[in-house]
Amino acid sequence: MVTGAANGVANGAANGSAAKKQVFLVFGKSGWIGGLLGQLLKERGLKFEYANARLEDRAEVIADLERVKPTHVLNAAGLTGRPNVDWCEDHKLEVIRVNVLGMLNLADLCDQRHIHLTTYATGCIFHYDKDFPQGSGKGFKEEDTPNFMGSYYSKTKAMVEDLLKEYPNCLILRVRMPIVADLTYPRNFITKIIKYDKVIDIPNSMTVLPELLPYSIEMAQRNLTGIMNYTNPGAVSHNEILQMYKDFIDPDFTWSNFSVEEQAKVIVAARSNNLLDTKQIEKEFPQILSIHDSLKKFVFEPNAKNKPQVLAAVKEMRGR
Numbered sequence: 001m002v003t004g005a006a007n008g009v010a011n012g013a014a015n016g017s018a019a020k021k022q023v024f025l026v027f028g029k030s031g032w033i034g035g036l037l038g039q040l041l042k043e044r045g046l047k048f049e050y051a052n053a054r055l056e057d058r059a060e061v062i063a064d065l066e067r068v069k070p071t072h073v074l075n076a077a078g079l080t081g082r083p084n085v086d087w088c089e090d091h092k093l094e095v096i097r098v099n100v101l102g103m104l105n106l107a108d109l110c111d112q113r114h115i116h117l118t119t120y121a122t123g124c125i126f127h128y129d130k131d132f133p134q135g136s137g138k139g140f141k142e143e144d145t146p147n148f149m150g151s152y153y154s155k156t157k158a159m160v161e162d163l164l165k166e167y168p169n170c171l172i173l174r175v176r177m178p179i180v181a182d183l184t185y186p187r188n189f190i191t192k193i194i195k196y197d198k199v200i201d202i203p204n205s206m207t208v209l210p211e212l213l214p215y216s217i218e219m220a221q222r223n224l225t226g227i228m229n230y231t232n233p234g235a236v237s238h239n240e241i242l243q244m245y246k247d248f249i250d251p252d253f254t255w256s257n258f259s260v261e262e263q264a265k266v267i268v269a270a271r272s273n274n275l276l277d278t279k280q281i282e283k284e285f286p287q288i289l290s291i292h293d294s295l296k297k298f299v300f301e302p303n304a305k306n307k308p309q310v311l312a313a314v315k316e317m318r319g320r
Helices: 017-021 032-043 058-068 085-090 092-112 152-164 189-195 209-221 238-248 260-264 279-284 291-304 307-318
Strands: 023-027 047-050 072-075 116-122 170-175 225-229
Touching: 023 032, 023 058, 032 047, 032 209, 058 092, 072 092, 072 209, 085 092, 085 152, 092 116, 092 152, 092 170, 116 152, 116 209, 152 170, 170 209, 189 238, 189 307, 209 279, 209 291, 225 279, 238 291, 291 307
Parallel strands: 023 047, 023 072, 072 116, 116 170, 170 225
Antiparallel strands: none
């Protein structure tokens, strides 16, 4: 459940006195979302700096907070694993230090200084089951207890979310399968499945970053706190996304499917598949697009305007 001044501060484009006094400190300067946040803050004319500290180094985090004296902290730092979450299965201590101890360090230090903290967490802590069956349209709500511990990454994320929600200064955004317009960017969910020869085909909640990242800055400005399912409304399957790619970009593109059981043979850790309830974010941002409409507007339609260049870049990335 999210609480806060829902109609408080307007977005960063406004010239209100409150916005002028806001100072943002961004953790995750070398990461994907951290870099995108810096671009957005700069475009909006908001004052910000990147943190130098690693989350697990409490003294260095204190130094950053004292140096910048932020009103708001945006945390996009953490370990997800390279090339994917399977890495976390063999690096458990590193995952604990950063994703658990480091995250709690930051939340605790911000709380002591009455600084609002927004952290980009994960919604990959739920999985379809008998109470939330696939295709039922019933989504996991913010207050539901995580039911997916199939990967060490998800296990630690569920653990730390349960602790973070006790901090009154913290907004926890559950990101899922994040997507951007760059179809060759390696962390982009669409890029990943375009590269595979075989994919599963399960509908999932997903986060279209070009639409939703600006909302996160506005939520921080409103001083919203609590847990937020940070995805576009609805669910989209792997096949639906690949069909959009075929329709908009590459009419010759082909792929095949395999089952979850077959997928399990080529990965180390299980993967989460779920639908998250989005009533909370829809209440805050009634203009939010459904996942299908957001994909068309922010990903496929812009790429279709430069189809030859995009197609060439994707083929080079795929090696075929």
